[in-house]
Amino acid sequence: MVATPERLGDLWVSRELLRNLVGKELKVRYKGSALGFLWSLITPLLMTAIFTVVFATFLRIELGDGNFATFFLSGYLVWQFFSNSVNSSVGAIVANGPLIRKVYFPREVLPLSLVLSQGVHFLLALVATSPLIIYYRGFHPELVPAVLIGLVLLTAFTAGVSMIFAAANVGFRDLQELTQVLFLGWFYATPIIYALFFVEDNAPQFLPLIRANPMTWFVELFRRMLYGTPAREGLNPPPAWPPLESWLVCGAWAVGALAVGYWLFNRLAVTFAKEV
Amino acid sequence: MAEADDAPAIVVEDLHEIFRIYKERPPGLKERLYRFRRADFTEFHALNGVSLTIRHGESVGLVGHNGSGKSTLLKCMARILPADRGTVTLGGRVATLLELGAGFQPDLSGRENVYLNGSILGLTRREIAASFDSIVDFAGVRDFIDTPVRNYSSGMYVRLGFAIAVHVDPDILLVDEVLSVGDAGFQEKSLARMRSFSERGKTVVLVSHALEAVESLCDRVVVLEHGQVIFDGPTEQALTSYRRRLAGGASEPAAVEAVETDPDGDGRARVADAVLTVPGHDPAGPVPSGAKARLDVDVRAVDDLVGRGGLTVGMVLRRPDLPSAVYETRTSWRVTYVAPPPPGESLRASFEFELNVLTGTYLIDVLLGNAETDVVHDVRRDAAKIVVRAEEHDAGIAPLGVRITLDNPEGVWPPESEPPPMSEGGPRFHPARPRAGHDQRQPQG
Numbered sequence: 001m002v003a004t005p006e007r008l009g010d011l012w013v014s015r016e017l018l019r020n021l022v023g024k025e026l027k028v029r030y031k032g033s034a035l036g037f038l039w040s041l042i043t044p045l046l047m048t049a050i051f052t053v054v055f056a057t058f059l060r061i062e063l064g065d066g067n068f069a070t071f072f073l074s075g076y077l078v079w080q081f082f083s084n085s086v087n088s089s090v091g092a093i094v095a096n097g098p099l100i101r102k103v104y105f106p107r108e109v110l111p112l113s114l115v116l117s118q119g120v121h122f123l124l125a126l127v128a129t130s131p132l133i134i135y136y137r138g139f140h141p142e143l144v145p146a147v148l149i150g151l152v153l154l155t156a157f158t159a160g161v162s163m164i165f166a167a168a169n170v171g172f173r174d175l176q177e178l179t180q181v182l183f184l185g186w187f188y189a190t191p192i193i194y195a196l197f198f199v200e201d202n203a204p205q206f207l208p209l210i211r212a213n214p215m216t217w218f219v220e221l222f223r224r225m226l227y228g229t230p231a232r233e234g235l236n237p238p239p240a241w242p243p244l245e246s247w248l249v250c251g252a253w254a255v256g257a258l259a260v261g262y263w264l265f266n267r268l269a270v271t272f273a274k275e276v
Numbered sequence: 277m278a279e280a281d282d283a284p285a286i287v288v289e290d291l292h293e294i295f296r297i298y299k300e301r302p303p304g305l306k307e308r309l310y311r312f313r314r315a316d317f318t319e320f321h322a323l324n325g326v327s328l329t330i331r332h333g334e335s336v337g338l339v340g341h342n343g344s345g346k347s348t349l350l351k352c353m354a355r356i357l358p359a360d361r362g363t364v365t366l367g368g369r370v371a372t373l374l375e376l377g378a379g380f381q382p383d384l385s386g387r388e389n390v391y392l393n394g395s396i397l398g399l400t401r402r403e404i405a406a407s408f409d410s411i412v413d414f415a416g417v418r419d420f421i422d423t424p425v426r427n428y429s430s431g432m433y434v435r436l437g438f439a440i441a442v443h444v445d446p447d448i449l450l451v452d453e454v455l456s457v458g459d460a461g462f463q464e465k466s467l468a469r470m471r472s473f474s475e476r477g478k479t480v481v482l483v484s485h486a487l488e489a490v491e492s493l494c495d496r497v498v499v500l501e502h503g504q505v506i507f508d509g510p511t512e513q514a515l516t517s518y519r520r521r522l523a524g525g526a527s528e529p530a531a532v533e534a535v536e537t538d539p540d541g542d543g544r545a546r547v548a549d550a551v552l553t554v555p556g557h558d559p560a561g562p563v564p565s566g567a568k569a570r571l572d573v574d575v576r577a578v579d580d581l582v583g584r585g586g587l588t589v590g591m592v593l594r595r596p597d598l599p600s601a602v603y604e605t606r607t608s609w610r611v612t613y614v615a616p617p618p619p620g621e622s623l624r625a626s627f628e629f630e631l632n633v634l635t636g637t638y639l640i641d642v643l644l645g646n647a648e649t650d651v652v653h654d655v656r657r658d659a660a661k662i663v664v665r666a667e668e669h670d671a672g673i674a675p676l677g678v679r680i681t682l683d684n685p686e687g688v689w690p691p692e693s694e695p696p697p698m699s700e701g702g703p704r705f706h707p708a709r710p711r712a713g714h715d716q717r718q719p720q721g
Contacts, residue, residue: 099396
């Protein structure tokens with residue numbers, strides 16, 4: 001077993017490869033599509049439109065003076081980054097089998113490049129939807145550093161989870177199919193289409209479960225910075241710097257997931273060339 | 277990164293490498309949950325206690341039958357495979373050439389692939405930029421450098437892959453069979469490049485079936501058999517003993533056994549090239565079902581095969597998602613005696629066939645063997661790939677030309693026609709208003 005500092009050194013040497021793979025992901029995705037990057041915006045906007053019609057118009061979710069579309073979008077963009085990253089990473093090792101059998105490179109660059117390219121999409125989507133958010137929720141340039149720190153934490157957490165799924169899929173090939181179902185459940189267990197206070201009011205027995213879900217904390221963190229604080233009646237307080245508790249919990253999940261994911265991935269990575 | 281002269285470039289100590297050969301495909305989560313026992317597999321010891329020390333500046337050839345463990349040893353040196361027991365220690369920057377153009381992205385341009393492939397091989401952006409012009413000129417693809425490599429001919433593809441590979445300038449170069457692809461000129465070029473590399477005092481480890489290449493390049497040869505080093509010494513001595521072993525061992529049962537455990541063939545003849553053409557269609561894109569295709573296989577004899585029962589050249593058409601082949605044929609099954617060419621000479625076998633298959637991606641494997649003994653000389657897996665797009669709406673493998681007639685008193689309307697309303701003899705459940713029909717029926721039921 002190779003010691004971790006040496007492995008990290010390998011990864012540092014391969015930063016160029018990582019950068020090229022991220023570039024490849026972005027280029028391949030936009031090659032031959034005239035609308036290019038707009039495509040990655042259409043999904044969240046369409047989802048926002050559908051969920052707004054269903055929940056704000058049909059079901060009349062009460063958000064005081066808030067706006068459901070921005071409320072949903074502020075959570076959904078976070079979820080989309082996480083979900084797309086893990087779902088593309090899960091098959092990354094198996095799909096790159098021919099390369100893994102022929103060339104040595106730190107295997108973690110495969111899931112990491114997918115996570116980072118999704119991170120670029122997330123950033124672009126944030127920039128592109130910012131007019132909507134600014135129009136409804138006000139202009140808060142002082143929160144840009146907070147959003148960037150949040151993005152670093154979310155990326156670390158996502159990278160950790162992606163590495164766990166990518167490595168586990170080599171041994172259990174049908175994990176890929178299972179992931180889709182798992183993520184559908186995970187989506188509803190995360191306060192994206194609902195706010196945490198709905199659970200508090202209507203089904204407090206579920207609250208421990210929802211709070212145990214790390215994505216709850218990340219969605220709440222970003223929602224605080226992009227939307228503000230949702231409330232059932234009256235004023236929805238505008239975007240603000242998230243409380244220390246949110247930072248600490250998100251930070252702990254980010255460090256924990258990254259450490260476990262990296263350790264597990266590297267433990268399993270040595271045999272990838274034999275198994276793919 | 278110049279190492280001290282007395283520090284070796286590669287130290288291999290008591291290396292063991294064990295492969296598990298599963299009787300079925302690797303188990304998934306589902307199978308493991310409802311069958312608590314472990315999947316059936318047999319263990320194959322590819323390397324069985326190999327120890328060697330290679331010093332800086334040495335050029336070492338690894339030879340042996342297929343299945344002797346030489347490629348496994350190279351992959352362990354390259355850190356692609358982990359050591360199951362023992363250690364491999366490297367003293368310097370390593371580059372590995374196992375496959376030219378590994379990791380090329382068909383949708384990216386040649387330029388983008390040079391950077392991507394270069395970084396896969398361990399080059400920095402600056403190094404690639406510095407040798408970019410030289411890479412493009414070496415490959416001779418300057419006019420196409422901004423075209424997606426999907427549109428490259430297979431020759432251009434290999435040349436570009438090779439050009440990038442030879443611009444990797446490591447301390448230790450590990451090469452596996454790269455020399456066996458391409459024409460003679462290409463092979464000479466790559467050999468010259470490696471020779472100049474070793475003349476500059478770099479370390480080269482070469483795995484090859486082409487003993488002449490090993491002879492001209494290496495000053496030391498390690499002979500492997502059944503995962504063990506059986507000879508390690510000066511090239512001339514090693515190759516003499518290896519050739520004697522090859523000549524004497526060919527008829528022994530042990531050699532046949534080795535062939536059975538070795539699906540890649542014994543290398544006594546090689547598939548030099550296999551090209552699929554579909555007249556009137558771009559073989560890179562989808563072709564219609566039933567298109568006429570032609571597979572040209574160039575075979576080069578490595579050893580003297582005359583008087584051993586003749587060659588057989590086979591092709592297998594398969595679809596990766598199916599467990600068995602779609603189609604397989606061999607020249608020997610058509611009662612054709614193919615006299616083997618003398619060593620170093622080539623022959624061409626052309627297969628003309630019709631792609632009477634339904635939509636899917638099909639791969640063609642080419643097989644080369646002895647017509648009488650079923651000894652396999654070489655297998656080129658995935659020699660060609662073809663995407664077929666059938667017009668039919670049907671699913672499966674083969675178009676059976678099915679005609680369907682329906683005898684139905686309720687009436688049958690062709691897909692494009694609109695059935696009349698019920699009052700005019702139309703169906704009771706009108707396809708245009710399925711919900712209305714459904715609602716009408718409920719109170720009665």
